[in-house]
Amino acid sequence: MKQKISIFDSTLRDGMQGEGIAFSVEDKLNIVRALDDIGIDFIEAGNPASNPKDLEFFRRIRDEQPKHAKLCAFGSTRRKNIRPDEDANVESLLEAETPAVSIFGKCWDLHVLKVLGTTLRENLEMIESTVAYLKERGKYVVFDAEHFFDGCRANEDYAMEALGAAERGGADVLCLCDTNGGTYPTDIHKMTQRAVQQFPGKKVGVHCHNDTGMAVAQTLFAVDAGARQVQGTFIGYGERCGNANLSTVIPDLELKRGYEVLGKEKLKDLTATARRIADISNIWLPSSSPYVGGSAFAHKGGMHIDGVKKVRESFEHVDPHKVGNDRRFLMSEVSGKATLIKKIQKVDPAVTVKDPVVGQLVDKLKQLEFEGYQFEAAEQSFELVIRRLLGKYKEYFELEYFKIIGEQPLRAQEYPSSAIIKVRVGDESRITGAEGDGPVHALDLALRNALKGFYPSLEDMSLADYKVRVLESSATTAAKVRVLIESTDGKHTWNTVGVSTDIIEASFLALTDSIEYKLTLDEAQAPSRP
Known part of the structure; x- marks a missing residue:
């Protein structure tokens, strides 16, 4: 030294x-x-x-x-x-x-x-x-x-x-x-x-x-x-x-x-400290930040993933744990089966790389990404895709319809949009409405209001971030959009995605995935009954 x-x-x-x-x-x-x-x-x-x-x-x-x-x-x-x-x-x-x-x-x-x-x-x-x-x-x-x-x-x-x-x-x-x-x-x-x-x-x-x-x-x-x-x-x-x-x-x-x-013991706190200071400062810590960023040790290409799993040094200049960060294998069409099998085994440990469902999932992933989905930033939506394909998916609710109302001119209204939504849980239907600061906010509130009576834990859930990306700018107003939503319940944070030519529908798809993941998480953590 x-x-x-x-x-x-x-x-x-x-x-x-x-x-x-x-x-x-x-x-x-x-x-x-x-x-x-x-x-x-x-x-x-x-x-x-x-x-x-x-x-x-x-x-x-x-x-x-x-x-x-x-x-x-x-x-x-x-x-x-x-x-x-x-x-x-x-x-x-x-x-x-x-x-x-x-x-x-x-x-x-x-x-x-x-x-x-x-x-x-x-x-x-x-x-x-x-x-x-x-x-x-x-x-x-x-x-x-x-x-x-x-x-x-x-x-x-x-x-x-x-x-x-x-x-x-x-x-x-x-x-x-x-x-x-x-x-x-x-x-x-x-x-x-x-x-x-x-x-x-x-x-x-x-x-x-x-x-x-x-x-x-x-x-x-x-x-x-x-x-x-x-x-x-x-x-x-x-x-x-x-x-x-x-x-x-x-x-x-x-x-x-x-x-x-x-010193090596304090160095392990580097990533946590950087993220803590970013949170206090109310700024976004770029994912590409060396050592401490979310993408600093994220691998997407199949060859890179295969290489780093065999010999860490082949695609990582330092061990991420030395700076308190984690290795991530991103979900995408170029990731390969080796990455997918880890995600699948989180849902069903019995699945092996030779199982036909792995190939089906690769094909499904490629099709969804062709349509505009992006799962590297929305891994929880991909987990729901896996559950649906494996038959491990539980439908917690069914949408019957929703309606969005926006008022113009705004005239300095606090809540310029409202939403009415009807959902079915089992044999029971419920209809609720909500006002919000924009149509997505109103829809989010209305959906959770409709479901809280059935699932009280949704009271603790809120949206932490909302991003929209236009995928086909040449198509102008008919372009597809991708909506990424980050949600939290105060203990966990998760990301979901929706894609559509209708921004409200894309938002609703991401919202429903977010709520379904929260309910899946709650069920997995609930104590088992004797």
Whole structure:
């Protein structure tokens, strides 16, 4: 194992600057808990001088200090021509009472002269005096060398002087920032290497933005050049195109380069932590995210599936369990019998690969996908297909009819659509209606209202997501649509699909599959009667 790499997470500061991100105080506290649990070393928690929400956060976090991580308040060097103790922003960093402070200062002469409007000498004094003032008051100080790499290209000597000013002030870390996100990884390596050589007794860090799509690569190159602290956000979001994605950087460093980062036991929590932070942030974690995404270890092609089952390394670069993820074999027309047999045996373990029903199911799957169905994202609908083919399907209800009514103009109505539905359960029919925010919502409510008297557990069920895909855009309004629905009962989550040229019918097919799967799940979990 190589040297320890310190991880500095900026989700609560740089991540907050990402479009569409807005954390409540409780959100920020929950993210601190998640980051601390997995072993992050530093958590940059915000700027206490920027807004009342951050002030409230720092007040509340005093009573709940992290067990492992050091909390870090963020701010700038003092303003020009005043002392640090006269600067309200610097004083607010002390009032936050965090053990660490990150201070950014200008390293690009363009910014010093044109943005700050001061002299190159005064900027160096602003850096040194601010860092020294905070060190005198017992703070661990990270100096964020803002625009360091742009500054190096424009005036390398001055950028190094800025680092020297922070070192004289006593900074614990000199963090080199690619603030514009436009530096090529090999240039990052060269400039980081020079900083490491020029300041041999000081820990050097790196902070990269993803404007060229290379923030992870830039970070890895900097570490190879000698950087020993890595900054980023846990799932990569941040201003503009985001920051270096720590959920990718961490396993890259630990599994690919042999550095000590979290350790193998904490690394197993990587996927769960990424998904937890995405949930708190109310954003979608892309399925293609390396290591932690839902598709990171998903296999669809028959040859790939066969290969990975025989020799895992043949189509997986790491064991998914090392990062807390799972291997998935996707259901599709190209999956092959080896994948299908696993799905079939979940319903009927007695079925073997030589059973004729397997071939029938392959043919059925190909036909359904030809019609527009997609089961890789709706595995529970496919389970119902298997049950129907094996004779293991139970019909819980029968639709007699439904009617949708939409009102125009809307006139700011709360519920512009209504649905009437009649279903039969056994020998009993029931008719109900519901109003909803759109026809699908109304239909969903009406269907579940009709069935709750027969199946009370449906009270706990709700739709979590609804997606529509037009399959034949050239057919315009006569095109087929595919509707994918994600449902939950608070304990389980499942996905179902419906296809039709009528969006309401496609939605209804997905809805009925969702309800039937829920009832199948309930029956399978019910205690057996003696």
